[in-house]
Amino acid sequence: MHTTPITAALLRGALDIEHTAHGLRPHRLPAWARAQCADDQLAMAEAQPSGVRLVFRTRATTIELDALRTSTAYVGAPPRPDGVYDLLVDGRPAGQAGATGGNVRVVDMTTGSVETRPGPVGTIRFAGLSEGPKDIEIWLPYNEATELVALRTDAAVEPAPDSGRKVWLHHGSSISHGSDAASPTSTWPARAASLGGVELINLGLGGSALLDPFTARTMRDTPADLISVKIGINIVNADLMRLRAFAPAVHGFLDTIREGHPATPLLVVSPLLCPIHEDTPGPSAPDFSNLAEGRLRFVAMGDPAERAAGKLTLNIIRDELSRLVTQRSADDPNLHYLDGRGLYGEQDFAELPLPDQLHPDAATHRRIGDRFAGLVFDGDGPFAASRQPAG
Known part of the structure; x- marks a missing residue:
């Protein structure tokens, strides 16, 4: 050998x-x-x-x-x-x-x-x-x-020789990291990359998609042809910031990325559907009541009334991200927005519920990856011009 x-x-x-x-x-x-x-x-x-x-x-x-x-x-x-x-x-x-x-x-x-x-x-x-x-x-x-x-x-x-494919740099939460996917090539970003014919750099960081400046600087300094950031769920389930801090933090994160990638297609993805946090703030907490039966679930610990004090929910974050991207895209034609419920929404939850109330299972990863490829790499999607045949 x-x-x-x-x-x-x-x-x-x-x-x-x-x-x-x-x-x-x-x-x-x-x-x-x-x-x-x-x-x-x-x-x-x-x-x-x-x-x-x-x-x-x-x-x-x-x-x-x-x-x-x-x-x-x-x-x-x-x-x-x-x-x-x-x-x-x-x-x-x-x-x-x-x-x-x-x-x-x-x-x-x-x-x-x-x-x-x-x-x-x-x-x-x-x-x-x-x-x-x-x-x-x-x-x-x-x-x-x-x-x-x-x-x-x-x-x-x-x-191996250079594949010649475009490099897609993606940042997100534990769902982008892989959560409960069946294997490393079946996480939704890996599947989407395969279908889109691109080389993946996955900065999905479980529990850590928190608009950290060092993550933005890392993305700024990483060569990439396509960039996406999935923002929201960790901000809510960590109960990390209030509405007053959120919008400037998003602007700063995107500004930093743009310092290194001024014209690269940049896609902002809002949260997938997560019923426990659609209108209820965080933090999330584990529910140990069914642990003996082998089931761990998460619950939202916030109070919907706290939204008045600036506590964030997924619906509030989606509205803010849509507004911010619309505002910025007037001067940045290569900035795009995708509502995460287009990848996993109410009908999907009815068919493929989140087993622990936060994370998708293997079948759902496949669906999300297929949907992302169809919406982003195909047709008139924001990354469509960079698509190459898979395989």
Whole structure:
């Protein structure tokens, strides 16, 4: 077997690489940005490599990847699904595998305590691949931090050539991060990117789409041909700001992105339907009453009457985002708006309800990705001019 050093040349979708005692840990925020926020939720989310993949060309029929995963477990809750590695050969699904061993990050939601229990490096193996030269993509789990330790193949490896596709940079909340999608290539942004024929950089950060200036600066400095920002749900369920602060924060976020991308198509997406927060402010809180049956749900803790004092709801945020984009687009013809209920609305909720009241399931991720591709990459959608055939 050939052992190939894992370097930045073999990685796509990561914005930084940390050298660890075991190997390489991909990050989705650069080190300087991580240093500006000590929030544990953000640290966990950005280190989970949603949209990050190993990409190379080889004649190999067997591929082995050693990796040290860090999964998350919640005290008293049923086990979380293990992370999945998706294999694509020449752009087509060709296998899935998981890693054994690994560290476990144990979170007690009632006390906020976190304990990390160490474990061994595991191996992900794909065998029986077709002979001859082919382009390989191994998409890393969206829900586990991953340290890449070693890559072994039964033939030589070389970096894959540039695909020539446009780069789509997307920022959003846990739904964009992946939430409860079936695998890394079936999160809604990954599916939409595949259908749209673009290369994805996913800055969906679970619980952390909070209009942070360092995220805007990261997007400003990241080369991209298409940019979208999905704003709202984390602002509400974190009860982070009031209406007076929200509009200037959105303006500042977009201004910063425009400093680096003055004419790039930029799409602002408002929240998907989330009934608990349509007219009820946050914060969101976990409801532990059905935990023994393996069900965790979230509830809205705010009072609708608090809207008069400037507390935010999803409907208020949609109105503000629509107004702001209309205002700005008079001087920015490449700025666009999409109401998130066009991706997931009332009829969708009736058919495919949110299992925990906040996050979609795997079938809903597929629907959202299909809808986004149809509304944004097809027809007269804001990204349609950049579409290339998938596959």
